[in-house]
Amino acid sequence: MNTAPYSTVSHPPPSRTPVSPGNRQAIIINISLLLFNLCVPAYPLDGGQIFVSSLLLCGVGVNTVAPITLGVSATLSVAIISLGIYLWNFMAVFVGVWVLYQNYQLYQCVKEGRLEQHPLFAKYVQGAGGGDGGGVRGGDAGRGGSSEAAGGRPGSTSISGALGGGGRV
Secondary structure: OOOOOOOOOOOOOOOOOOOOHHHHHHHHHHHHHHHHHHHOOOOOOHHHHHHHHHHHHOOOOHHHHHHHHHHHHHHHHHHHHHHHHHHOOHHHHHHHHHHHHHHHHHHHHHHOOOHHHOOOOOOOOOOOEHHHOEOOOOOOOOOOOOOOOOOOOOOOOEOHHHHOOOOEO
């Protein structure tokens, strides 16, 4: 039995963090992607869908929200493309072009008056909510009648498609 007070085997000092540098970089990338996806209000990113839902929940009509979404998203996509070109970042340019293409598809639906066929607005447009009572009853002024004719109070919009119930704003 060895009774020496000191061992001859050396142990590395304990690490300051339990995360290796490679894992730390992966965590930073994932958090950056999360923040970009949620905080940039450009359709089709999640932030853009949150932006659209927020406007609809505030009572803005579908036919008003669509052009607002197009303006904000197109501006941000051009900014993303410009920043990607400036920084020589191919992925940023690719994401910007993808966002711009998705907005072009939305623009085509707005221009042809077929928002009910676009996945972002289908559940909010008259008659597209399915059997559960979803969809905006009444829509915007000049298109689809008034909410009073649908049994609601003047100026109200049914957001049951967004909330999954019969909520009114």
